[in-house]
Amino acid sequence: MSTPSPKGQLTRDEVAHLAHLSRLAVSDEELDLFAGQLAAVLDAVAQVGKADVADVPPTTHAVPMTNVMRADVARPSLPRDVVLAGAPAAEDDRFRVPRILGEEA
């Protein structure tokens, strides 16, 4: 990856890297478009930096979150054929996926 740019900047190369991390095969035209738009958006959202947040705890959720436990009792799940009916590809009662290792592996 390219060297991180100063805060508030988002270069075309960085957008390409982020798109790769996000598993988005963006086109060159999209890269040009997004780089400009995202730089403007980042500039706007960077205003959060203006807030004085010394000693302010972060809020992750509007309601206090506690771990929710349920009784360890088996419940019926969706039937396999119903689940696989929505899959883009299925084989032998399983989801079929493209190979997960590269040629050299």
Add this chain to the structure above:
Amino acid sequence: MSADLTTTSAADLSRALQAGDLSSAEVTRAYLDRIAADDGELGAYLHVDAEAAVTSAEAVDAARAAGEELGPLAGVPLALKDVVVTAGVPTTSGSRILEGWRPPYDATLAAKLKAAGTVLLGKTNMDEFAMGSSTENSAYQVTRNPWDRDRIPGGSSGGSSAAVAGGLAPWSIGTDTGGSIRQPAALTGLVGHKPTYGSVSRYGLVAFSSSLDQAGPMARTVLDAALLHEAIAGHDAHDSTSIDCPVPVLAEAARRGAEGELAGLTVGVVRELGGEGHTDGYEDGVLDRFSAAVALLESMGAEVREVSCPAFDLALPAYYLIAPSEASSNLARFDGVRYGLRVGDDGSRDLDEVMALTREQGFGPEVKRRIILGTYALSAGYYDAYYGQAQKVRTLITRDFTSAWDDVDVLVSPTSPTVAWSIGARVDDPIAMYAADLCTLPASLAGVPAISVPCGLSEGLPVGFQIMAPALADDRCYRVAAALEAAQDAARGHRLLDELGAKENTAS
């Protein structure tokens, strides 16, 4: 009941159905006829199954004829935003990546509404994955505002707002992450309520930003919204963020509010949302309508005072960091493996490449922008400056609300800084689009309930009035909204939406 079925309130439909003066098949067909006649142009629905609707309506009629005990909503038609997962009924969330998907289960709220005997007319259009404020980010179609068909219906629940305002559904479920129920309701002259976060189950809503998403009612009257809200509220073991508390009493609050007695109520007008020194981006017509509505509340006995919530100024940047961050994580599930689209699986590509091609083709530009922005905000080295900082700003916003509740019972503001804008006007400018959410974001970030109720027209287009209340005090929103609605209806001699009907009749 006959000719005006599609302008009748859901509460009146419910009464007529229970009294046996109306059959569900009759009202369902009336709506299906309107959809057939007008939705080609309006574009409110992504999916309508007329046959299934009539079949379930007839089943309700048969049950009633057989003397079965039915709930008050039985036989009343309904539209659901396409973000709500419905068993066997196509659910796309406005995205190509879910085109053709028929979910194997019902969202909790869909199951509740089904059990209540409501009749599903169809699924309504929306911005893709609820990301947008105009419904123009739908991968499928443009939805038009019934008040002016060259304008947007708001978003992201714009299919729902257009359907209900346009007479193509008596009421509808929307979802609100940053304003997506309230803003489209405001822009189409409807009532829309975002419930307290956690009070309506999120199980089976296609997730956008999990700490913010909340489903709620969109309706033509405050009472209708309250009735629909009561039908979907309540604790759900399938949603770990669901609040375990009794279903709120809202219809009663709406009925009481309509009596117009607000003595003892203290209303805080938020300075930062259109008040002095904070009018940039607000249309004069919107501010005028808003002030007139505040004066009306005062005339009904409410005590009005200005309240300053300085952190609200940073709600927009905080939201546009938090929501994309959560979205970038939530949308990782769309990997082309278990459901939805898969692209490029021709044997020559590995899983990573197929995933990247699938997501490239399946997601639209706004979704990609938000995933990229969210991925950035969560990256090592930037996390503290962006996502972490935004979460702290979220705390400051919550604190502003908390201290306001020491002095006032509700906070009010315009729902949207502007009326509905022209289709296409903001599509190339994400920042201008985001500014539409200025007034609705604080309540979203704090998780407090907020309602939008119409407060008149500006340049012939509806203006919304927002009422925010403390968490779990949704009834206050309904009470004040009903008071305002009743006073305005009495003053003008008819409902605001009747003017839309009159306008359409003049045009045709």
